[in-house]
Amino acid sequence: MNIRRIESLLSSVKSGKTSIDEAMLQLKSLPFEDLGFARVDHHRSLRKGFPEVIWGEGKTSGQILTIMRQLKKKGQNILITRLDNRKAMAIQKVFLRSLYYPRSKVLTYHTHRSKLEGKGMILVVTAGTTDIPVGEEAAITAQFMGNRVETLYDVGVAGIHRLLSERAKLEAARVLIVVAGMEGALPSVVGGLVDKPVIAVPTSIGYGTSFGGIAALLGMLNSCASGVSVVNIDNGFGAGYMASLINHM
Numbered sequence: 001m002n003i004r005r006i007e008s009l010l011s012s013v014k015s016g017k018t019s020i021d022e023a024m025l026q027l028k029s030l031p032f033e034d035l036g037f038a039r040v041d042h043h044r045s046l047r048k049g050f051p052e053v054i055w056g057e058g059k060t061s062g063q064i065l066t067i068m069r070q071l072k073k074k075g076q077n078i079l080i081t082r083l084d085n086r087k088a089m090a091i092q093k094v095f096l097r098s099l100y101y102p103r104s105k106v107l108t109y110h111t112h113r114s115k116l117e118g119k120g121m122i123l124v125v126t127a128g129t130t131d132i133p134v135g136e137e138a139a140i141t142a143q144f145m146g147n148r149v150e151t152l153y154d155v156g157v158a159g160i161h162r163l164l165s166e167r168a169k170l171e172a173a174r175v176l177i178v179v180a181g182m183e184g185a186l187p188s189v190v191g192g193l194v195d196k197p198v199i200a201v202p203t204s205i206g207y208g209t210s211f212g213g214i215a216a217l218l219g220m221l222n223s224c225a226s227g228v229s230v231v232n233i234d235n236g237f238g239a240g241y242m243a244s245l246i247n248h249m
Helices: 002-014 020-027 042-047 059-074 085-094 131-142 157-164 167-173 186-191 208-222 236-248
Strands: 078-081 099-101 105-107 121-124 149-154 173-181 198-204 229-230
Touching: 002 167, 042 121, 059 078, 059 085, 078 131, 085 099, 085 131, 105 131, 121 131, 121 167, 121 236, 131 173, 131 236, 149 167, 157 186, 173 186, 173 236, 186 198, 186 208, 186 229, 198 208, 198 236, 208 229
Parallel strands: 121 149, 121 173, 173 198, 198 229
Antiparallel strands: 078 105, 099 105
């Protein structure tokens, strides 16, 4: 249940429009709701400021739809990550106003409009075009959480002049998410150019010795640029979430 919904319920009780018993019935499943195959954390938006996010992989479309219905009942906005096209099509037949982003495999559904409460702009930067799906997952997550997001794609170190031509945009950002595969050098370069937090995202893009993103991950963890922190391989969602927390402070 989102904060706005609880405030409205309490006001209704105070004015006498809703009885205490009716209010208790609505609040009964507030901590979590046991669906048998999942325990939906309805309290998370109060505790964390953002509702539970659905991980699409490994769940059937039926399970996802059941979780979505319960979140919708509580007035929660819904974000699903790692959702393949087949499941997305099944969900969109039921949730007609949902939006699916096939490149990043993210689906969103709004029960209410998100307020733009982020203090500044979050900039998502990718080293290559192939890194865009992970960058887009980060961008959609941050935008969904009420932030202004801009993107800067394909500006990797193989052609550093492409990045340097965008200095004004880099410096205008309040938080930067930098996504790179291969050797993962771009976050270090960006970290050396700006005085804002840089969230580095290694991707699993690269030839054999990139070891599915481990080379990029280790390179980013060993960055000599200050102000660079690192999330897990391909974790655009985690980067977008962290960027939003920083941007709301």
